Amino acid sequence: MQIVDRRLNPKSKSLGNRQRFLRRAKAEIRDAIKDSLKNRKVSEAEGSEKVTIRSKSLREPSFSMGRNTGRRDYVLPGNEEYTVGDEIPKPQGGGGGRGGQGSPDGEGQDEFTFTLTKEEFLDLFFDDLKLPNLIKVKLKDLKAPKTARAGFTTDGPPARLNHARTMRKSLGRRLALRRPSLAEIEALEAELAAAENEDPRDEAKITALRSKVEHKQRLRRSIAYIDPIDLQYNRFDRVPKPTTQAVMFCLMDASASMTEPLKDLAKRFFMLLHVFLMRYYREVHIVFIRHTSTAAEVDEETFFRGTETGGTVISTALEEMLNVVKARYSPADWNIYAAQASDGDNFHDDMPRCMQLLDKEVLPICQYFAYIETTHSERFSDAQETPVWHGYAEAGKRFRNFAMRRVASPEDIYPVFHELFSASDKAA
Amino acid sequence: MTQTQAVKLPRRKAKVRPLFDGPEWTFDLLLKVHDVMGEIAVGELGLDVYPNQIEVITAEQMLDAYSSIGMPLMYRHWSFGKRFARDEAFYKRGMRSLAYELVINANPCISYVMEENSMTMQALVIAHAAYGHNHFFKNNYQFQMWTQPDHIIDYLSFAKSYVAECEERYGDEAVEAVLDAAHALMNQGISRDLRPRPRNVAQHERERAARRRAYEEETFDPIYRTLPEITRSGPEESPEAANEQRLLGLPEENLLYFLEKHAPKLEDWQRELLRIVRLLSQYFYPQRQTKMMNEGCATFVHYEILNRLYERGLLTDGTMLEFLHSHSSVVFQPTFNDRRFSGLNPYALGFAMMNDIRRIATEPTDEDREWFPDYAGNGDWMGTLRHAWAEFRDESFVLQYLSPKLIRDFRLFAVQDDAKESAMAVAAIHDEQGYRDVRRRLARHYDVATQDPELQVTEADLSGSRRLVLTHRVRNGVLLDKTEAERTLQYLAQLWGYRVKLVETEDDSSRVLKEHEALPMP
Numbered sequence: 001m002q003i004v005d006r007r008l009n010p011k012s013k014s015l016g017n018r019q020r021f022l023r024r025a026k027a028e029i030r031d032a033i034k035d036s037l038k039n040r041k042v043s044e045a046e047g048s049e050k051v052t053i054r055s056k057s058l059r060e061p062s063f064s065m066g067r068n069t070g071r072r073d074y075v076l077p078g079n080e081e082y083t084v085g086d087e088i089p090k091p092q093g094g095g096g097g098r099g100g101q102g103s104p105d106g107e108g109q110d111e112f113t114f115t116l117t118k119e120e121f122l123d124l125f126f127d128d129l130k131l132p133n134l135i136k137v138k139l140k141d142l143k144a145p146k147t148a149r150a151g152f153t154t155d156g157p158p159a160r161l162n163h164a165r166t167m168r169k170s171l172g173r174r175l176a177l178r179r180p181s182l183a184e185i186e187a188l189e190a191e192l193a194a195a196e197n198e199d200p201r202d203e204a205k206i207t208a209l210r211s212k213v214e215h216k217q218r219l220r221r222s223i224a225y226i227d228p229i230d231l232q233y234n235r236f237d238r239v240p241k242p243t244t245q246a247v248m249f250c251l252m253d254a255s256a257s258m259t260e261p262l263k264d265l266a267k268r269f270f271m272l273l274h275v276f277l278m279r280y281y282r283e284v285h286i287v288f289i290r291h292t293s294t295a296a297e298v299d300e301e302t303f304f305r306g307t308e309t310g311g312t313v314i315s316t317a318l319e320e321m322l323n324v325v326k327a328r329y330s331p332a333d334w335n336i337y338a339a340q341a342s343d344g345d346n347f348h349d350d351m352p353r354c355m356q357l358l359d360k361e362v363l364p365i366c367q368y369f370a371y372i373e374t375t376h377s378e379r380f381s382d383a384q385e386t387p388v389w390h391g392y393a394e395a396g397k398r399f400r401n402f403a404m405r406r407v408a409s410p411e412d413i414y415p416v417f418h419e420l421f422s423a424s425d426k427a428a
Numbered sequence: 429m430t431q432t433q434a435v436k437l438p439r440r441k442a443k444v445r446p447l448f449d450g451p452e453w454t455f456d457l458l459l460k461v462h463d464v465m466g467e468i469a470v471g472e473l474g475l476d477v478y479p480n481q482i483e484v485i486t487a488e489q490m491l492d493a494y495s496s497i498g499m500p501l502m503y504r505h506w507s508f509g510k511r512f513a514r515d516e517a518f519y520k521r522g523m524r525s526l527a528y529e530l531v532i533n534a535n536p537c538i539s540y541v542m543e544e545n546s547m548t549m550q551a552l553v554i555a556h557a558a559y560g561h562n563h564f565f566k567n568n569y570q571f572q573m574w575t576q577p578d579h580i581i582d583y584l585s586f587a588k589s590y591v592a593e594c595e596e597r598y599g600d601e602a603v604e605a606v607l608d609a610a611h612a613l614m615n616q617g618i619s620r621d622l623r624p625r626p627r628n629v630a631q632h633e634r635e636r637a638a639r640r641r642a643y644e645e646e647t648f649d650p651i652y653r654t655l656p657e658i659t660r661s662g663p664e665e666s667p668e669a670a671n672e673q674r675l676l677g678l679p680e681e682n683l684l685y686f687l688e689k690h691a692p693k694l695e696d697w698q699r700e701l702l703r704i705v706r707l708l709s710q711y712f713y714p715q716r717q718t719k720m721m722n723e724g725c726a727t728f729v730h731y732e733i734l735n736r737l738y739e740r741g742l743l744t745d746g747t748m749l750e751f752l753h754s755h756s757s758v759v760f761q762p763t764f765n766d767r768r769f770s771g772l773n774p775y776a777l778g779f780a781m782m783n784d785i786r787r788i789a790t791e792p793t794d795e796d797r798e799w800f801p802d803y804a805g806n807g808d809w810m811g812t813l814r815h816a817w818a819e820f821r822d823e824s825f826v827l828q829y830l831s832p833k834l835i836r837d838f839r840l841f842a843v844q845d846d847a848k849e850s851a852m853a854v855a856a857i858h859d860e861q862g863y864r865d866v867r868r869r870l871a872r873h874y875d876v877a878t879q880d881p882e883l884q885v886t887e888a889d890l891s892g893s894r895r896l897v898l899t900h901r902v903r904n905g906v907l908l909d910k911t912e913a914e915r916t917l918q919y920l921a922q923l924w925g926y927r928v929k930l931v932e933t934e935d936d937s938s939r940v941l942k943e944h945e946a947l948p949m950p
Contacts, residue, residue, distance in 0.1 A: 001462050001480045001558075002536075003455050006489060007543055013492050014512045020600070021509030058510055061612050061915035063881050063900075063908055070906030071846045075870040077772060078763020079841040079857055087851040088843065114513035115520070 021058075022120060028053040029116070033125055052113040126276055126421075147236040156233030165232035173230060179223040180216040188213045246277055246335040246367075247285040249321050252303065253342035254290040255312045262374040266341035267304050268413045269372050273339055276421070287324055291317035293347070297324060312345045314388065315353040318362055331365040338362070341372045344386025351391045358392075363399045370420055371404040444741030451546035458482060458541075461551050462558065464742065468733050469559040473810055475729070477562040478537040478577065482554065485540050491515050493530055493540060497712070500532065501584040503591035503704070505607050528754075531557035533565040533715075535577040548750040551743075555733040560726025567818045568721075570714035580711065586633045587704045594697050606698045609919035610684060610705035615880055617684035617709035640696050679884040679899070683920070684709070686885050692894060693925030702923070716876050717821045724778015725817050731755060731779070761838065777838070781825070784834050785813055795832060822874035830870065832863045842869045847905075881908055883930075894926040901935050907942055908932060914944055921946040 022029065032053050082088070116124070152165060192209040195202065250270045252258070258266075277284045288303035289295055292310030295317040321338065329336060346354065363369055371392055389404070396402050405416045447464060448457050462480065469475045485493070495512035496502035528549050532538040539557040541550055565571050576583075595603045610617075680686045684706040688699045715722070734751050737743045743751075761776035762768040788796045789809035797804045803812045816829060841857040842865060856862035856869070872878055887897035898920075900908060913930065921928040925948055932942040 001459070001466075001482070003458055004481060004483045005455075006483045006485045006540075009489070013489070014495060014509060016504040017495070017506065017509030017512060019509070020504060020506035020604070021513060024506045024604075058506075059915060060507055060608075061912045061919070062615055063613075063883060063916050064912050065881055066907045066909040069847050070902070071844065071904045072906060073855070073869045073873070074843045074845065074852075075772070075840055075866060075873055076764035076843060077761055077838045077840055078765065078769075079839040080763075082841055082854045083857055083859075084854055084862065086854040088854065089851050090845075112510070112514065114517045 022116075022124070024057050025053055026124065028057065030124055033121065058112060122275070122279060126279060146239055148239045150235050150237035152232050153235040154229075154231060154233070156235070160233045160236075162232045162234050166226065166230050169232060170226045170230040173227060174223065174225070177223050178219070179225075180220050182220075185213065185216050185220065188216060245285070245333070246280070246337060247287060247329045248273060248277055249287050249289060249324075249336070249338040250303065251317045251321065251338065251340040252288075252290050253292075253312055253314070253345070254306070254308045255292045255345070256309050257312070257343050257345050258374075262343055263304065265374040265407050265410065265413065266372065268410060269341060269407065269417065270339060272413065272417050273337070273370075276417075277337065285329070287321075289317050289320050289324070291320070295320040311347055312342075313347045313350045314340075314342065315350050315357055318354065318357040322357070322361055325365065335367050336365055337368050338366050339370045339372065341374060342388060343375065344373045344388045346388050346391075348387065351387055354388075355391055355395065358395050358402075359398070363395065363402055366401060369399075369402050371402075372416070373404070373406045375406055375408050446744045446747070447737070447742045448547050448551075448747070449744050451548070453545070453547040453550045457547060458550060458554070462554050464737070465551075465555055465559060465733050468736050469555075469563075469729065472736070473729070473732065474814060475559055475563040476566055477559060478535045478566050480554075480558040480562065481536040481538045482558060483538060483540050484543055486543055487519070490527070490530065490540065490542055491519065494527075497708075498530055498532065499584055500538065501581065501588050503588045503607075504595075505591075505611075506604065507608075507611060529553040529557045531561045532580075533561075533571060533575055533577050534580050537562040537565065537577075546750065548747045549754065551747075552730055552734065552751055552754065555730035556726045559733065560729035561722060563729065564718070564722050564725045564817055567814070568714070568718060568821075569819055570717055570821050574714045575711050583633065583707070587708075590634075590637060590700065590704065594701065598697065603701065605922065606701045607705065609923050610702050612916045612919040613683050613687075613923075614705060614709045616883055617682060617706040618713050619682045619685065619710070620713075620877055637697075637700055640700075644696065676888055676890070678888065679886045681882075681884050682706070683883065683885060683898075686888075687920075687923050690888065690890070691924050692890065694923065698923075713876075714821075717823070720772075720774040720778045720822045720874060721817065721820065721825050722778075723774045724780075724782050725813075727755075727759060727775050727779040728782035728813070763839075780834055780837070781829055782813060784831055785809065785816065785829060788831065793833075799831060800829075823871045823876075826867060826874055827871040830867045832858075835863055835866055840866050840870065842866050878903070886931075896920075896924050896926065896928045898928070898930045900930060900932040902932050902941055903935050905934075910944075914946065917944050917946040918949075921948045924948070 152162060188209065192206065192213055195206055195209055200206075252263070252266055274284065274286060286300075288298050288300055290298055290303055290306075290308075291312075291314065292308050293313045293316065294310075295313075297320060298306070317340070325331065325336065358369075371388075373386065373389055389406075392402075392404050396404055403420050405420060407413060407416055447461055462482070470477065491512060493500065494515050495508045497508075502508060528542060528545055530540040532540075537558065539553065539562075541553050545553065565575075565577065571577075591603060591607075676686075676690055684702050687694070688702040688706065691699075694702075734743065734748070738748050759773070759776045759779045761773045785803075786809040788800055788804050789806055789812050792800075792804035806812065816825060820828060835858045839858055842855040842862070843852045844855045845852045856865035858866065882901045882903065884899050884901070885896065886899040887895070889895050908930075917928055917930050927948075928946050930944040930946075931940055932944075933940050
């Protein structure tokens, strides 16, 4: 007989099976994720996801006996009242016999719930989406070196002294060399004093104790509390790293015409964009700018919740964005993304100013600028074309990094997002 | 019911030091318990077991083993991933707990025990799996006939690497397509009557596969690919179609075997994959046929061993109570109108039958003497049990050994269910007239061959239209589930490569009741 401990065997033996399973059910899982998006909050944008799929591709058919035909026998335990010839009414609801095969083709049986990890969720969610114009900036900044932690070293500037590690080494050394503690010496001294009081003539004992105390004190003096060999410094290496930082500007019309449902649509779009950028950049800053007839940078809470009244002048938001860029985010160092959401209203005279800002200043510094028009109606026709849509359509023709889409319901968000960032689209 | 009567605490000797106390287990303890139990199992009960190998695993590894049909090694396939995801979800939500053990019919016999089990549970598992199941695997004629426990691990490792190799050579999707289809036909991959030739050593298999490929590579000549395809003109119908059918070995019940040997369009590696699935299916066939006996045997053995340990003072009272608690929940049988009812519990019936055999052998009543004259009162209950464990399967075991007393204890009754009628009719109950009827019906319920649909390849036209015809012999008017049958037939058509037809005919009159057809999709 032998006992084998398998607990330390490599984990996730079934990873290969899981990958095959996810690949198999990819389309269905993505649909399920899309549905779940409707009910998510911005703060929950990341995290593992429980999905329920009803999958055609996960069926495992086999030849089996049908439930609704023929005669069959059962032998059951627990008879209390029946004698031969009695009749037992069949359970209602099911087709016959036991088990519920409700629908005629047994579709109901295929439903299946399981949990995706965060990585799997995001992989599937953003599958074949690409961040446009990413490469260019990466290459440009490749030489910018970064310092990164790289363990510990025995010397360095005092500012980098690592106290915890230093003290740990010091403690170890003191223990190893048996450096007497203060308490130990004091105890000995007390003993010596006691011995002297008790019997001053007991020379032998007193001398022995005294030399012991002296020995300990000498030890304590010669073994330092902290020795230079204890010192530990944090070490940093300079690693050439591509700058992977991006700033994302969220511009939103906050005027009264943007109702709560419309804002909700915009919010979902911004949320997606944020999660998506997080996958590519180590650091993503978000700047929220909302505007009525004036624009201001606000925090997330105010951005999504606060209401304001007033007219709508979009150019103010663009100007505010340019100000923030000038102040904090130099286009040379930052990848700049912008997403604008509005219901398509703008103060009539403002459009030319807007277009000029976009053309001359905003679009040239942006990696990508997406305009989302939220609307109540399901259908769009040219008759309903809004002033902003009309004006922006022009810019869309001139700039490749500009895109615009309309969104009417939460279901549209993901397809629209997918369209905007689909890899094949950009390659073409 | 019987099990509650059987659960009575024997007197424990107080002077002896118990083997262990408290829930913690150690490797030394496992070893000690295993050895002490061995003295009882082999020395006193006369069990004959393979050497044991006990493997300690985590819950995650247990889930892993679950999803790959209980095997320590398995080729990769999405359906195992699906099973894992499902079981994991159930487990995490607390809807299902994991089994305490898993045992593999191999030589040495491998038992998995989970690290979070208490020492009592580990002891229970060792008695149950490492002695009970182990003895059954080694001695039951079904296992002796159908499985090669010496080679199964080797064969699995061959299968795993072969599938991986195929995936590399031909692509994941191509391999998956074959395996999907083969899995759909797995229950039709068994030869019920033939005894398989005892070989399949991994080395042998690997060499065979390598030879096959080497031959292919040797004889590969690109020049032939430039030749125009020969199209045969005019029908070349063999005058003796019947002869051809005979050469194909028709009718053939093992669909996977037939496809492996005769499907016209399959590549050699695809045939090899079919063979792997078929051999696995065959390997599990005895387990399906002896589920109740196997569990009954293991439960009886663990109960006997732990009780004897307790009588000798080797187990503490606490251990014994913990053991009895889990033992009685294992052999619990809810009645048919209970919400928890899901068929007869194989542990409950099996354990009750084993105890009953012992009772009949030692303290028979007049009724028992009349029903079981050959062993009632013979005194050698262990010998009688060992004989039963070796020579029977569930179906014949019930037919031979189910006593009127047990039918009364379980209050078994037989019900007839005709889909056309609005109510089910009670056909027999636990009375003088009903015993034999109940027993016969229950035995049939345990006959795997009558539970699976009876399908055969009956026609295969290899020279003409290449159409394949299957026949389902419909018993008692039970047709195949239509949707499932059509989906499965589609898989079959993919493998065969041409039109496939499935005819359902009545068993006695050969009247055609239903037909299905499928064409392979490009």
